[in-house]
Structures are given as structure tokens and as C-alpha cells.
Amino acid sequence: MQDVVKQNVRRQRSSKRRRRRTRTHRSYIFLVIVLVIGLAAALSMTLFFNITEIVVNNETDTPDEQIVELSGIRYQDNLIRLDTVIAAERVRANIAYAEKVTVKRRFPSTVEINVERAVPVANITQSYGYLLVSASNRVLEELKEDPYPGLIIISGYNPAEGSIGMVLRSEDEKRDNILKTLTAAVSECGNPLIWSLDMADQSDIIVYIGNNAVFHLGSANDAVYKLNLAQDVFERLNQLNSQKKYMLTMIGNNQISVLPQENIANPVTAPAWLSTLVETTASTTETTSSAIE
16 A cells, blocks of 8 residues: 555656646747747848838829938838838828828838829919819919919808918818818819809808809708709700800709899909800800701
């Protein structure tokens, strides 16, 4: 019996030693893995993945070299440590026509800078002229004399901030979203005869079509549908008499009332390019009417 007891004690001690060795081995392996990962991270942040190529896809007039300089990215900078968001914002903040800027890592050693050009969509009236803005309400230029040809003129917005390169801000925040809605609607309609818009009264937005029609749009809701409907009515009226002036008013969701109007007061002087466009359209309308007859 004593021999049996001694054997059990030896087995227990041997089992404990094996468990301790196993735990020691696991700890050692874990430590090695941590050290390897740490070493790899340190090398990747210092010796590896350094920038050797900067690719610029640029739609603006700003030289590619200047864009790289504005981004703050330098050759041999570490690709992993590069803050792409900050680099992109540096470019966008300094180039008015940079509508969208993205900076991408291309491992192992390339940076790609993409700059999309802003497209002007509207002239915003202000006390000393016009602000030329993009679809995102970004101010592209200050125009102190004439508005940008061929783009709609918007009054009644009342800009509070209008620095070049910054997003336009109104004295009334609600007008910012209304402005985006209206410029997008006008662009989608694609009718160059819609040349002016007054949004002073948000519930009664006034649209000027050609030189002989005023359209009371109502609110900016369903602006695309309303403008398309008004455009259809305007074309039919011009086929009947292109010299007569009309006041169109949106009634309900799908009707427009038409009243003749002798004098139409414009919020701004009609630009010169509109006269040429109206004459061309009138000539086309006359030809179409003759063909119908």
C-alpha cells in the first residue's frame, strides 16, 4: 500500500510540472507574437511603405504640382501615418473650384489625389453683385457686374456668408436647403428660358420664364414636377401668341391657372443672353406652329 501511495504522488507532481511548462510555453509564444507584431508595426511606420509616387487626377485649372504642395504630402512620408482626410481638406480649402477632393493610399508606396471640378449652377444676388455657386452651394466667384451667362439668377436668398471657396450660408438656415432644391430642380428641367427666381417668400417662390411669363411656384416641394408643368403650359401659350405676357399660378398639386398680364416686373434686369435665346426660341416656335397648321 505504501508503494501505491508513492506512485500517485509522483504522478501528481509530474502532471503539475507538465502544466507549468505548458503555461510557460504559451506565455513565451504569446510574447514572441507580440514582439513580432510590434516590430512589424514599427518597421511599417518607419522603414516600409514610404511614399515614392504621388498621382494627381485633376479636373481644375490649378497645376498638379500646386495641388501636391497644398496637400502637405511629401515624398518619403509614411503611407500608413498619412491622414488622408486632412490632406484632402487642405486642397479643397485652398481651391475654390475643387468641389470634391479624395486622397487614397495605394500600397506599397503610392498616394492618389483626385480633384473634381465644381460646376457653376446659379448666380446669387447680393448687395454688390452676384455670387457664382455650385450645386453644393459652394461659392466659386464674386461677380461685381454681370451675372454668369446662361445660369439662373436667384434673388431673395440673403446670404450671411459668401467667401470664395466656402459653402454659402443664409441668414435663415432653411433657405440653404431650399436653394439646393431649387438649383437642382432647374438643372434637371434643363430649360434655359427659366432665367430668374425669387425665393424671398418661401411659400410663394416666383419663377421668371422667358420675357413674357411669371410663374408663382408656391413652395419648393415637388419643384421639378411644377417647373416641368409650367414649361409645358408656357410652350403651349407661346404657340398661340409669343408676344403676349402671362402670369401662371400653381393651384393644388397638378393644375396651373393662366392670367394675361400687361406688365411683368422683373426682380433684376434681364441679361443680354436671354434676348438672343428668346428670339431663337420664338423662331423655332413659329416654324413648329406653321408645320402644325
